[in-house]
Amino acid sequence: MISNSNANMRKGSSRLFRPKRILGDKSVPYLFLFPAMLGIFIFKLYPIIEALKESLFAPTFVGAGKKFIGLGNYTTLFLDPQFWNSVKVTLLMNVVINPLQVVLALLLALLLNLRLRGIGIFRSVHYVPIAVSVPIASVIWNVMLNQDQGIINSMLNALGLPQQPFLGSKDQALWSIVGIATWRGVGYWAIFLLAGLQEVPKNLYEAAAIDGANIWQRFRNVTYPLIKRPLIFVIVSDTIINFLMFAPMYLLTRGGPENSTNVLMYESYKSAFVYSDFGRASALVVILLSIVLLVIAAQFRLFKADH
Amino acid sequence: MKKGLSVLAVTLLFVFLLSGCFSNNRNENSQQNVSDGNSGGGTESTEITFLVLDAWAEQAKKVIEAFEAENPDIKVKVEVQPFSQIFEAIEVQMKSGKTSFDVFPVDSPLTTNYAIKGFLAPLDPYFDDSMKTLWLDTALQAGTYNGQLMSAPMNTSSQVLFYNKDLFEQRGVTPPPSDDPSHRWTWEQLVEAAKQLTYDTNDDGTPDIYGFSFDQIDRPYQLLPLGQSLGAEQVISDDGLVSKGYTNSESMVQGSIFYYDLFNTWKVSPKIPQELSRDYFKTGKVAMFLGTTATMHIFKDKINLGVSYHPYFEGKKVVTPTGSWHLGISAYSNKKEAAGKFIQFFSVGKGAEIWLKEYGQIPALKSLLKTLNEQVEPGSIESQVFKIASYEVENTAVLRPRTPGYLEWESILRSAFEDIKNGADPKTALDNAVEIIDKQLVKYKSAVKP
Numbered sequence: 001m002i003s004n005s006n007a008n009m010r011k012g013s014s015r016l017f018r019p020k021r022i023l024g025d026k027s028v029p030y031l032f033l034f035p036a037m038l039g040i041f042i043f044k045l046y047p048i049i050e051a052l053k054e055s056l057f058a059p060t061f062v063g064a065g066k067k068f069i070g071l072g073n074y075t076t077l078f079l080d081p082q083f084w085n086s087v088k089v090t091l092l093m094n095v096v097i098n099p100l101q102v103v104l105a106l107l108l109a110l111l112l113n114l115r116l117r118g119i120g121i122f123r124s125v126h127y128v129p130i131a132v133s134v135p136i137a138s139v140i141w142n143v144m145l146n147q148d149q150g151i152i153n154s155m156l157n158a159l160g161l162p163q164q165p166f167l168g169s170k171d172q173a174l175w176s177i178v179g180i181a182t183w184r185g186v187g188y189w190a191i192f193l194l195a196g197l198q199e200v201p202k203n204l205y206e207a208a209a210i211d212g213a214n215i216w217q218r219f220r221n222v223t224y225p226l227i228k229r230p231l232i233f234v235i236v237s238d239t240i241i242n243f244l245m246f247a248p249m250y251l252l253t254r255g256g257p258e259n260s261t262n263v264l265m266y267e268s269y270k271s272a273f274v275y276s277d278f279g280r281a282s283a284l285v286v287i288l289l290s291i292v293l294l295v296i297a298a299q300f301r302l303f304k305a306d307h
Numbered sequence: 308m309k310k311g312l313s314v315l316a317v318t319l320l321f322v323f324l325l326s327g328c329f330s331n332n333r334n335e336n337s338q339q340n341v342s343d344g345n346s347g348g349g350t351e352s353t354e355i356t357f358l359v360l361d362a363w364a365e366q367a368k369k370v371i372e373a374f375e376a377e378n379p380d381i382k383v384k385v386e387v388q389p390f391s392q393i394f395e396a397i398e399v400q401m402k403s404g405k406t407s408f409d410v411f412p413v414d415s416p417l418t419t420n421y422a423i424k425g426f427l428a429p430l431d432p433y434f435d436d437s438m439k440t441l442w443l444d445t446a447l448q449a450g451t452y453n454g455q456l457m458s459a460p461m462n463t464s465s466q467v468l469f470y471n472k473d474l475f476e477q478r479g480v481t482p483p484p485s486d487d488p489s490h491r492w493t494w495e496q497l498v499e500a501a502k503q504l505t506y507d508t509n510d511d512g513t514p515d516i517y518g519f520s521f522d523q524i525d526r527p528y529q530l531l532p533l534g535q536s537l538g539a540e541q542v543i544s545d546d547g548l549v550s551k552g553y554t555n556s557e558s559m560v561q562g563s564i565f566y567y568d569l570f571n572t573w574k575v576s577p578k579i580p581q582e583l584s585r586d587y588f589k590t591g592k593v594a595m596f597l598g599t600t601a602t603m604h605i606f607k608d609k610i611n612l613g614v615s616y617h618p619y620f621e622g623k624k625v626v627t628p629t630g631s632w633h634l635g636i637s638a639y640s641n642k643k644e645a646a647g648k649f650i651q652f653f654s655v656g657k658g659a660e661i662w663l664k665e666y667g668q669i670p671a672l673k674s675l676l677k678t679l680n681e682q683v684e685p686g687s688i689e690s691q692v693f694k695i696a697s698y699e700v701e702n703t704a705v706l707r708p709r710t711p712g713y714l715e716w717e718s719i720l721r722s723a724f725e726d727i728k729n730g731a732d733p734k735t736a737l738d739n740a741v742e743i744i745d746k747q748l749v750k751y752k753s754a755v756k757p
Contacts, residue, residue, distance in 0.1 A: 061423045061711070061754040082743060147578050148513065157511055168578060168729040256722050257729045258736075273398040274718045275747050276424060 048289065055282035066279070073283035083284070085259050086267040089174065090243065090288070093263060094295075097178045097242050102235055104186045109193035130188045134181075138251040141180045142167065167252050170260040177248045177261060185241070189234045196230030197223065232303045236296050243292045264288045353645045354382040358397070358408035360632075361389045363601075366665035370658040374649055377657070381645045391582070394714060401426045401637075409640035410649055413458040415449035415630040416707040416717075419547075422452040423711045423754045428636040430456040433647030438655050445706055446671035450633050458633035459654035460671035461662060464599050465696035465704060466522070466529070466628055468492070468618065472611040474516065474594040478503050483615035485691055488698055491616035491625070494536075494565065497595065501575035504594035515592065518575035520584050522598030525724040527717055528628050528707060529597070533562030535626040535705055536619045546755050547710030550744040554720060555737035563724070563733035565620075570728050578728060600696045601668040607688055614691050617699060629704035631668060669696045676700070711751040712744070719744045 055073050057066040077083040112123055129137065144151050145166040153163045166176045200223060208218045224231075246265045249255055255262035255270070264284055272281035359367045364387045371383045386408055388396045393412065400406045401424065413421060421427045434456055439447055446460040468483060475482045480503050483492040492500075501518025508515040523529040531542060539558035543550050553559075569576040577587060588596040589609045596602075597617065606612050619625040634653060636646045652658045655672065663670050663679075667689075670676055680697050684690045710716055723740035727733050 059750055061751060065425070080746070082746075142580075157513070163513065165578075165729065170726075170729075170731075254722060254725070256725055258726050258731055258739075270718075272402075273395045275715050276398065277747075277750060278402070 051282040051285050051289075053282075054278050055286050057279045059277055059279065069279070073279045074287075077280070077283055077287070082259070082262075083267070086262050086264045086284075087291075089259070089261065090263045090265075090291075093174055093178060093245075094239065094242055096175075097181060098235070098239050100178070101182050101185050101189060101238050101242070102231075104182065105189035105234060105238075106193055106231070108186055108190040109197055112190060112194050113197045126187045126190065128187075129184045132184065134184065134247040135251055137180060137184050138248045141176075141183075142252050145176060168257060170256075170258040173253050173257055173261050177245075177252065180248055180252075181242065181245060185238065189238055192230050192234050193227060196227035200226045228303060232300065235299050235303060239295055239299065240292060243288065243295070264291075352380050352382050353642055354384055355409040355640075355642050355645050355649060356384045356386055356407060357649070358386045358388060358393075358411040360393055360412060361387050363666055366662070369665045370653055370661050373657055373661055374652045377652070378648060381648065383649060397421075397426070398714075401639075404639065406637040406639045409637055409642050409646040410634055411637060412461070413633045413635040415446070415458070415460070415633050416709065416713045418450055418458045418633065418635075419452050419709055419711050420713050421635065422455075422457045423751065425638055426635070427457045428638045428640065428643055430459055430636065430647065430650065433651050434459065434655070438651075441655050441673060442671045443673060443676070443700065445629060445700075445704065446633075449630050449706060458635040459650050461632045461634055461653060462659075462666065462668040463629055463671040463700060463704075464601075464631035465669050465699040466597055466599055466617050467692055467695050467699075468497075468615040469588065469596045469598060469602070469606060470613045470615065471588070471591060471594050472613045474504060474591065475500075475613075478506070478594075480504060482613055485613070485615045485695065488616050488625075488695075488702075492618045493621040494533075494618045495621050497618045498569070498573060498575065501569075501595065502573060505573075505575045514574070514577075517577045517587070517593045519569065519595040519597075520576050520579075520587055520593040522581075522584055522596060522602060524579070524581045524584055525721050525728060526581070527720050527724070528630075530562070530566060530724055531707065532617070532626040532628055532705070533565055534559035535562075536623050537561045538623065541708075543708040543710050543716065547708065547712065548745075548748045548751060548755060550716060550748065551741040554716070554744065555734070555741045560734050560737055563727055563737055566724065567727045567730075567733045571730050599668060600692050601666055603689065603692050604667055612688055614688060614695060616695055617703070625703045626705050627699040627703045628707070629700055630706050631671075669693070669700055710748070711754055712748040715747040716744050719747070 056068060056070055058069045058072060059065060060067050108126060112119070112126065132140070145153075147153065147163065147165050147168050150166075152166070156163060165172060167173050204222050204226075205218060208222050213221065244265055245263065246269060249261050249263060249266040250269065253261045255266050265288065268281045268284035268288065271277045271284060275281075357367070357371070364385060368385065371385070375382060394414075394417075397411060400408070401421075413427070418427070430450075439456065442460055443463060446463050447456075450456055450458040450460060470482055472482065480500050483497075483500075484490045497519060504516065504518035505514050506516050507513060521529050531539075534542070534556070535558075537558040539553075539556050539562070541553050542556075542559065543553050570578055577593065579587060584593075584596070585598070585602060585605055587593045588598075589606055591610060596606075603612070603614075617625070617627045634650045636643050636650065640646055653662065659670060659672050659675060662668075663675055670679070676697055679693045682690070683694055707713070708716070719740050723731075723736040726736045
């Protein structure tokens with residue numbers, strides 16, 4: 001009796017709130033998407049449109065404060081060696097850091113997925129760097145990498161190796177930042193891949209083993225195709241985060257030594273808040289956004305899941 | 308009926324979402340109304356917000372307490388920012404067209420830059436001509452733009468050479484003289500002493516004690532006197548729009564080579580960030596330290612402190628840095644009257660005296676400077692420091708350059724000095740810096756009168 005009345009109530013309420021009765025079949029999906037679309041417009045598209053608009057202006061410091069110069073900021077940037085240096089540094093860093101982080105995250109996820117004694121402790125420990133925010137991690141590593149009295153150089157000394165300048169050298173600073181970002185990022189991305197690995201049905205591995213597949217063949221033909229979706233998510237998200245990386249450059253090197261860590265994001269920040277040139281800063285952001293979109297499009301093409 | 312309820316539910320969902328989007332604005336507006344009401348009310352107090360540096364937030368509170376006691380209708384709230392982020396914080400807020408502060412610190416050479424960008428409200432309504440004559444000419448000059456007073460000095464500054472008497476004694480090095488400015492050490496003498504004072508205490512092959520460190524290790528404020536002592540009369544063009552040929556002049560390059568040698572050739576200075584320089588001297592890791600008078604309070608109870616005059620190059624000119632923090636009113640403040648009253652109290656009123664006592668930076672008020680010179684207590688380190696600094700302010704001090712693009716010039720030159728410290732070729736670093744600086748200065752052309 002009770003269950004019957006509950007069923008009737010559910011029936012009644014589903015009829016009551018069935019939106020397609022009010023708006024028709026076609027509008028319902030849009031209705032549910034509306035809040036998300038509104039958020040995307042306000043927080044994503046509107047700032048991009050504003051940046052595009054701002055990139056067409058230059059500051060004047062008299063009267064209205066800015067004047068329309070069309071594509072002037074872009075042409076000035078394309079003739080500026082400082083800009084090309086930033087493009088080079090940004091691309092160089094991303095060519096190394098993205099594959100490095102994804103491969104290490106995948107290896108870590110495979111390790112975390114093993115059924116070993118004490119794996120729970122290892123799973124907890126690998127999570128520690130993620131709990132440290134990027135600015136805090138930067139400050140800690142800055143102290144550890146100090147040229148004169150940092151712990152890393154003390155360890156090198158103890159091993160009889162020469163001291164290294166790390167963040168003080170134009171040849172080492174970028175790679176030191178890559179190291180710090182990787183130390184912090186790998187564990188985070190590994191969690192997504194671990195979730196993907198745990199979704200792979202065990203019977204597929206058993207079937208592959210019966211067919212005589214070795215570890216590599218099992219990874220290549222079973223694991224890899226089935227974790228492609230989380231993998232593409234990790235690759236794309238990691239790429240976006242690394243292209244937009246800013247905090248370590250701001251806190252540790254301020255784009256130096258000798259502009260060796262002056263990525264586009266930091267150059268844009270300097271243009272806006274040190275050089276008081278929002279037009280230049282916006283043009284840099286638009287160019288950076290275009291580069292990121294191109295790279296992501298290529299990644300989607302390369303790693304597209306077959307199913 | 309059912310349809311009506313569904314429509315109502317969907318409508319409520321949209322209202323909820325939209326109210327979420329606009330609720331912040333509504334709150335801000337309502338807060339604005341309350342504060343406007345306060346500022347306009349007769350008996351209610353007005354609250355102004357004062358942006359301060361973390362380095363002197365505590366000392367500023369003493370001045371605020373005295374101001375509030377004298378002006379019970381005005382309350383001063385403090386907002387703190389670290390030195391390393393203060394300039395960006397000001398830029399970010401000003402660019403948003405609304406500031407959380409009414410009164411903010413202005414590094415004196417930035418007065419022109421901030422005035423051009425419209426960040427500052429003129430201070431002339433709160434300072435008559437008789438008040439302006441109370442300050443040192445250099446301080447008044449630094450706070451004036453286009454004939455209007457835009458920022459008022461909290462103090463000025465000078466640098467003295469502090470040294471650790473115990474380290475000198477341990478190494479058997481004769482300390483620099485403090486009795487007579489004509490006997491001051493040359494940079495060459497300082498380097499010789501610094502070499503003897505740089506040593507390894509634990510035999511690990513790297514020095515644990517260094518001979519010398521600058522306070523503001525890579526800032527032009529501290530480093531310009533190197534080139535200026537060697538003959539760099541001008542470090543930027545008269546209109547403040549060209550740095551090429553000035554900032555990288557032969558004298559500036561020579562000064563930068565000396566700076567390079569301190570870290571890379573003689574290795575008598577530690578390659579540390581500015582934030583650590585005071586800690587290094589305070590904990591006995593550095594024997595000599597060139598810093599402002601305000602740093603004395605950090606060291607005097609920690610080490611056996613001695614003081615001497617700022618060095619110069621043998622046979623060349625003595626040049627010392629000067630200029631310091633001023634106070635300005637945010638152009639976006641709606642409590643300018645109360646803010647002006649506070650700045651007046653701080654800069655020419657009782658606050659200036661309290662500030663000198665609490666912070667210990669050389670005053671910009673001539674009367675206070677005179678008092679400092681007269682109140683010499685033999686044997687007191689404070690007296691010695693102020694005697695030396697007063698002499699420098701009146702005889703050897705040179706202001707930083709006036710340019711509408713000081714923020715760009717300072718920031719890019721600072722990066723160049725940092726690179727030189729880390730081993731970059733001094734001439735190349737300065738040449739590259741002026742190329743970038745001049746590109747950034749072009750945008751101010753329209754703001755500079757021909």
